[in-house]
Amino acid sequence: MRALFIHNNFPAQFGGIAGWLAQQGWDITFATQRAGAKSDVLRIVRYEDHREISRATHHYIRGTERAVITGQGFVRAAVALKREGYRPDVIVAHSGWGAGTFAKDVWPDSKYVQYAEWYYSHPHIDRTPHDPPGDPLEQRAKARIRNAPFWLDFSAADATICPTQFQADRFPAKVQPHITVLPDGVDTVLHRPGPRDPGFLAPMGIPDDARIVTYIARGMEPARGFPEFMRAAAEVQRRCPDIHIVVIGEDRVAYGPTPKGPSWKARMLAELDFDPARLHFTGLVGRAAMIRFLQASSAHVYLSAPFVLSWSFLEAMSCGAPMVAADNGPVREFLREGETGFLVDPTDTDAVASRIEQLARQPALARSLGMAARAEIVGKLDATSLVYPRHRVFLSNLVTGGADASAPTRATHAPPRHTASSVI
Numbered sequence: 341m342r343a344l345f346i347h348n349n350f351p352a353q354f355g356g357i358a359g360w361l362a363q364q365g366w367d368i369t370f371a372t373q374r375a376g377a378k379s380d381v382l383r384i385v386r387y388e389d390h391r392e393i394s395r396a397t398h399h400y401i402r403g404t405e406r407a408v409i410t411g412q413g414f415v416r417a418a419v420a421l422k423r424e425g426y427r428p429d430v431i432v433a434h435s436g437w438g439a440g441t442f443a444k445d446v447w448p449d450s451k452y453v454q455y456a457e458w459y460y461s462h463p464h465i466d467r468t469p470h471d472p473p474g475d476p477l478e479q480r481a482k483a484r485i486r487n488a489p490f491w492l493d494f495s496a497a498d499a500t501i502c503p504t505q506f507q508a509d510r511f512p513a514k515v516q517p518h519i520t521v522l523p524d525g526v527d528t529v530l531h532r533p534g535p536r537d538p539g540f541l542a543p544m545g546i547p548d549d550a551r552i553v554t555y556i557a558r559g560m561e562p563a564r565g566f567p568e569f570m571r572a573a574a575e576v577q578r579r580c581p582d583i584h585i586v587v588i589g590e591d592r593v594a595y596g597p598t599p600k601g602p603s604w605k606a607r608m609l610a611e612l613d614f615d616p617a618r619l620h621f622t623g624l625v626g627r628a629a630m631i632r633f634l635q636a637s638s639a640h641v642y643l644s645a646p647f648v649l650s651w652s653f654l655e656a657m658s659c660g661a662p663m664v665a666a667d668n669g670p671v672r673e674f675l676r677e678g679e680t681g682f683l684v685d686p687t688d689t690d691a692v693a694s695r696i697e698q699l700a701r702q703p704a705l706a707r708s709l710g711m712a713a714r715a716e717i718v719g720k721l722d723a724t725s726l727v728y729p730r731h732r733v734f735l736s737n738l739v740t741g742g743a744d745a746s747a748p749t750r751a752t753h754a755p756p757r758h759t760a761s762s763v764i
Contacts, residue, residue, distance in 0.1 A: 341736065342367040342426075344450075346414060346433035346440045350377040350384070353455065353503070353524050354432065358382055360728045369428070371417060371439070373410070387417040387439070400485040407438025407489040414439050418446040429739045435493040435500075444496040451738045454497035456519065458648055459511045460486045494518075499738055504649055506670040522734060524651070525727030526658050528718045530627070533660035533710070534635040541636060544620050550584045551700045554637040554661065556630065556652040557644075559594035560587070560604045564650070565643025565666060565686050570608035572641070572692035577615055579697055584618045586633055588625055595647065634659040638706055639699040643686040646670055657681075658717040660710035662699045664692060674721075680713040 343366055345354040350372040362368040362381040369383040377384050390413060393405045432453040433440020444452045460483040494500060494515065501522040502508040508519045538548045546552065553576060557564040573585045591605045602610070605621070625633075630652070634640060640661035642653045649670040657663060657674070663681030665671045677683040682695040699706040721727060736742065 341739065342369075342429045343735065344369045344371060344428035344431045344443075346371045346431065346443065348373045348410065348434070348437050348439055350374040351379075353434065355379075356525060356527065356723055357728050357731050360724060361732060364732065369421075369426070371414060373413070373439075385417050385421065387413040389413050390416075400482050401488070403486055404488045407436070407441065407492075410438035411441040415442045415446060418443065422446060430735050432501075432735070433493070436489050438489050438492075441489065441492050441496070451498045451735075452496055453735070453738065454490075454493045454500045456490060456494075456500050456502050456507075456511065458507060459490065460484075461510070499734075501734075504670060504673055506646070506673055507648060509669075520734065522731060523721055523727050525723030526654050526717050526721045527724075528658045528714075528722045529724075531631060531634075531655045531658035533714060534631070536636040537632050540629075540632050544586075544622075545617060546584050546586075546620070550582050550618075551580070551638040552584050552586055552633070552636050553696055553700070554586045554588070554633050554640045554656075555642075556588040556640075556656070557594070557650065559590055559592045561593045561596050562604070563595035563645050563647060565645065566604055567608055568643045568686040568689070568692065569641055570612060571689045572643075572696065573619070574612040574614055575689055575693040576696050576700075577618055578613075579693065580700055583638075583696075583700055584620060585614075586620045586622065586637075588622050588630060588633065590624055591621075630655075631659060634661045637661045638703070639664050639696045641692070641696065642666065642671070643684075643692070644670075649673075654717060654721060657713035658721075660707075660714040662706035662710045663713055664695045664699065674716065675713070676716075679709075680716050681709055 343361060345358045345368070347354050350370060354370065358368050358370055359379070359381050369385055370379065371385045371387055373386065373388055375386070377386070389409045391409060393402050393409065397405050427447055428450050430451045430453060431440065431443045431447065432455060433443055435454045435456045436458070440452070440454070444450070499520065500518050501520050503522065503524045505521050508516060508521050511519060553573065555569050557566065560566040576583055577585065591603050593599070593604070634656050640656045640663055642650065642656070642663065642665040644650060644666055646668040647670070653665070653671070654674065657680070663675060664684055665675055665681055666686045667683035671683065675681045675683065684692050684695055686692065
């Protein structure tokens with residue numbers, strides 16, 4: 341089987357499954373914009389935008405123009421591949437950024453799978469108390485136009501996949517019957533519980549007997565619950581003098597509006613009273629370092645708004661980290677209150693701090709919840725034993741015309757809420 345994966349980034353969502361399929365004997369090519377992308381098992385092909393968007397472009401459709409330019413960049417690389425005689429049996433492309441929009445035009449006989457991650461509406465994040473006010477009608481109009489690249493991809497796709505039921509439910513009802521919920525999977529061998537590493541923590545000024553609270557996000561923003569976390573962290577520091585707070589991420593906004601004036605990190609440090617010796621901002625870290633932090637964590641806090649579920653949330657569960665998480669749809673799909681972690685109202689600072697404090701003061705309870713969270717991920721989302729084989733069957737059936745790839749069985753990781761979307 342010859343498969344082409346397309347994603348502006350690398351390895352992103354497709355690196356794991358692409359590498360696994362290559363190890364199963366599939367011929368895999370990965371097309372990406374990322375400079376310097378390398379792999380020992382995948383053929384890497386680069387594409388790039390040939391120009392920037394026009395300053396005269398209407399601001400509603402700048403994202404659409406960007407997607408068309410990106411699609412053209414991919415086509416240039418694809419045509420070169422086709423001239424070499426390359427023809428994929430199946431193409432899987434991350435939707436919304438234009439990279440796969442014209443793939444079917446280059447290879448009409450190949451099966452095209454659209455990876456649909458998010459459908460924008462207003463507000464596209466359901467909890468936006470920090471967002472600046474704006475014209476609701478204009479915001480709805482912009483959100484509608486922002487989905488144009490998705491609809492272009494959908495018009496050409498032979499199948500559409502989405503990683504979680506919550507994300508699939510965000511799409512219009514007329515689309516949902518055509519969506520297969522197919523999880524990304526978690527590498528549970530890599531992301532596993534382990535002993536605390538004092539030598540790793542000591543250079544940061546974290547003593548051997550200190551308890552650690554962890555927070556992970558790409559940026560520091562309301563969409564990922566950063567202001568709420570910082571308020572709870574300040575209260576936890578006040579209550580527990582031996583607790584150290586570790587914030588992993590960059591001082592920037594990855595999702596949502598960029599604040600005018602100071603960053604969210606600067607705002608929260610100015611608003612709250614912290615012991616700076618017990619507050620650690622690491623910046624971005626490598627995966628090995630992230631896992632060490634999670635293995636040492638007394639409580640991992642995830643207060644994201646209802647949005648695309650962070651990979652780090654599931655990876656923290658796989659590492660056996662005791663979880664304190666926002667009580668909302670994407671989280672409830674994988675975490676059960678009092679069984680695999682604690683669910684909280686992110687805006688209730690006292691409740692969040694109390695759950696963190698409870699885990700810190702009751703290590704036996706924390707270990708029990710952490711191991712239950714680990715078991716949940718291993719039993720339902722383990723990449724190599726469960727999820728990747730489902731991907732292989734799905735793609736094979738799509739190409740060979742075997743079992744109906746558009747109507748697979750539901751996943752077992754969440755109880756069905758309705759029958760609109762199919763899950764494998």
